[in-house]
Amino acid sequence: MMLRYALLSVRDRKAGFLGAFVAFLCAAALITACGSLLETGLRGTVATERYAATPLIVSADQQVHQTTVKDKGNGKRKVKHKAKPVAERAWLPAGVLTAVRSVPGVDRAVPELTFRAQPLTPTPDDRPAYGHAWDSAALTPFTLTAGRAPRTEQELVVDRGLAERAGLRPGSPLTVQSTTTPRTYTVSGIAAAGGAGLRHQSALFFHPGEARRLSARPAGTYTAIGVRPAPGTSPAALEAALATALRGTTARVSGGADRGPVEFLDAAGARVTLVSMGGSMAGTSLLVAVFVAAGTLALAVRQRHRELALLRAVAASARQVRSLLATEATLVGLAGGVLGALAGLPLAAWLHHRFTTAGVLPPTLETGTGVVPALAAVAITVLGARAAARISARHITRISPAQALSEAALEPRRPALTRTVLGLLCAAAGVVLVVVLSALRTEPAATPVTFLTVIVLAAAVSLLGPLLVRAAAWLLTGPLRLAGPNGRLAAANLRGNATRMASAVTPVALLVGMTCTVLFSQPTLSHAARAQARDGLRASWVLASGGPGVPGAAAARIRTVEGVTAATEVVTTQVRVGLTKYAAQGVTPAGLGRTWDPGVTSGSLRGFGPHSAAVSEIAADQLGLQPGSRLAVHLGDGTPVTVTVAAVYARGLGFGDLTLAHDLVAAHVDNPLSAAVYVAAGPSVTRAGLAAAVARYPGVSVLTPDALDAVRAARQRAGAEVNLIAMGLVLAFTAISVVNTLAMSTGERIREFAMLRLAGATRRQVLRMLRLEALSVLLMGSVLGTGIAAAVLTAFSVGMTGEAAPAVLPLVYAAVVGAAGLLALTATAVPGRAALRVRAVTVATAKE
Secondary structure (H helix, E strand, C coil): CHHHHHHHHHHHCHHHHHHHHHHHHHHHHHHHHHHHHHHHHHHCEECCCCCCCCCEEEEECCEEEEEEEEEEECCEEEEEEEEEECCCCCCECCCHHHHHHCCCCEEEEEEECCEECEECCCCCCCCCEEEEEHHHHHHCCEEEEEECCCCCCCEEEEEHHHHHHHCCCCCCEEEEECCCCCEEEEEEEEEEECCCCCCCCEEEEECHHHHHHHHCCCCCCECEEEEEECCCCCHHHHHHHHHHHCCCCCEEEEEHHHHHHHHCHHHHHHHHHHHHHHHHHHHHHHHHHHHHHHHHHHHHHHHCHHHHHHHHHCCCCHHHHHHHHHHHHHHHHHHHHHHHHHHHHHHHHHHHHHHHHCCCCCCCEECCCCCHHHHHHHHHHHHHHHHHHHHHCHHHHHCCHHHHHHHHHCCCCCCCHHHHHHHHHHHHHHHHHHHHHHHCCCHHHHHHHHHHHHHHHHHHHHHCHHHHHHHHHHHHHHHHHCCCHHHHHHHHHHHHCHHHHHHHHHHHHHHHHHHHHHHHHHHHHHHHHHHHHHHHECCCEEEEECCCCECHHHHHHHHCCCCEEEEEEEEEEEEEECCEEEEEEEECCCCHHHHECCCEEEECCCCCCCCEEEEEHHHHHHHCCCCCCEEEEECCCCCEEEEEEEEEECCHHHHCCEEEEHHHHHCCCCCCCECEEEEEECCCCCHHHHHHHCCCCCCEEEECHHHHHHHHHHHHHHHHHHHHHHHHHHHHHHHHHHHHHHHHHHHCCHHHHHHHHHCCCCHHHHHHHHHHHHHHHHHHHHHHHHHHHHHHHHHHHHHHHCCCCCCCCHHHHHHHHHHHHHHHHHHHHHHHHHHHCCCHHHHHHCCC
16 A cells, blocks of 8 residues: 555656656666676686686795784684785796696696786887797697797797787897897797687797796796696696695696686786775765765655645654655665666776776776676665655654644754754764874775765764854855845845755765865875975986886996996885785995985985885884884795895885885896986986987986976876776766755745745846855855865875875866856756746645
């Protein structure tokens, strides 16, 4: 029976439920899109290419492990095992190949070498290129379509796709930038990949001796070993036998779909990143979606206050009213949720494409196609709608029918006590989160707390909205009266309809607060990092590369230039201390003090050597380190080393949390070329002279410190664009909620407008009153949103940079407020004009 009444109610009040439907649709689409990203991180597939013809792959463990044992008393212990991925490719140690070949059932074990090998062609190739030994071509397999295999260390074979893109044929010269000095080879052959071919990489095959030299790794070590079972041996049985034989080593056996992550480590690492980023996005979008959708439904329920009061007056019980509203909300939420979930699937594909284009996700990570995010979005939307309906009906079902009729005619002067108490609790929680945020000193920890704080403070604004609007109305009464009769009407509406106005102020405050936080949080961190890097760079010149990096030979050549006093090679990576990841750099110790000043606060960089480390103040505080402390580190490829802390420095944002010796870091990274070379030189050294010295190294350029800062700024802008893509959907949904709420709030006032016109007001006067109200709402929402963003960004800045100096760009801030104003004025004017088209007498004499 209640379902029938609810269906009739929704059918007869399509316009009234339209705003709630739009909110639920957008909420479901947002949740589906962000949930699909999270699912891609959890279950996204990585298809293999190079190992297509090889059933089993033996590779090194790509994780750092930590086991903790906790004594629970009574002789019981709790053992907890955790693991985190390393940043670089871990190599198999010597002896594993012999162990694999000795396992019964192995027909063939093919060792694999993989290293960076960038072909320097006239037209740059956008695919990553990797070098291998020709012996491992059988893993795909590759077959020669032209020419022959490399017979000398000056020859190589390229894959057919690269040959077609670069116009190569047997006999063509090809310069390759690998892990050492660029070298020119002769193309001896063209090879075609079996199976689906190479879609995401290029392959260069060298003579085995040259491949070993270019890999820059000890003899007997390999990136992987491809294993083919003997006839009559199943891959599953051989996989189990290999795992048993290799137990106790760092080797792992992969088969089937697990081969892809072994081949494409960036895709495997991106899955971990995507889980973190998708979880943060999904959590933020869920909170924003539920918050906005619930507020929209609450507004729709308040607009039916008179109708619900009449139902109470004709003997409808409180339970029946709650049930009716919950059923209506379920129907609207289900319709919006289903359509929104369907709309969220292509939205998720678009997000994945944008992240791939921006370089956040590798193209080898295929998006997840499960229905779980869509089903979860529908369920969350329906449950949120029912909960919002019941909460919105709480007040009207608790008061007497007579009081309900009275409040339907005139808004109560004071908001409900429960609402005020909850608002104060949210405000207190927001203050606590601001304090917590100011103490967080790592970006992964601070980012989710940042957006959570914005939402909690916006919830406080929503709950305390009537009180805030009344206070603002008192302040705005004087200025509004200067606008004449229209201003006096607008001021009276602000005072007399504070709850309705608060419903419009809240989404504006959320939009301004969330947008400013998204736009200015990354620049706050980036500007501080660039400032530290500028202040800490003593070098006169910097060598940089438009390709893989600066070869060590280029740095050695620069040191021979007359007037150059030091050249510091810098190679970057990520290391783990325990399971915590830190940005690290390796620097050459000679002349370090002449090129680099990290702002040492304790200890000294004098005597910095191969087993030394310098750490940032943040890392020192987290790890309890001081000069002289011993520090156990897992390098980029997971190799454990122990170093001695020589100094603690302040400029960790600019130079990373850990600084180690160059040779130590370079020996354990995939790309040992330098990211930059800092050059200290006298006034007689010119840019032209340095450029001439490194002219034989393709892609290496000489920059001034200012030019290097400009390059860093461009990279940071790209990172900020990625951050905007990540949160863009949340901002778009919030903007839609502003339009939706204001349109609903204005559309319900058609009878009020008719009465004003019958009292002598013209259409133009009513529209002017609406514009003044919209501007007042914009002013209140912008002030509150700006206050929220200022508190959050200041706390973020204190925690991350140590200074209360958020980077706010005035023109961008003005654009945000201007866009919010345009949305507010449009969302008010369009429904207002539509309402005024109906004759006032017709509206006034119509039944409610």
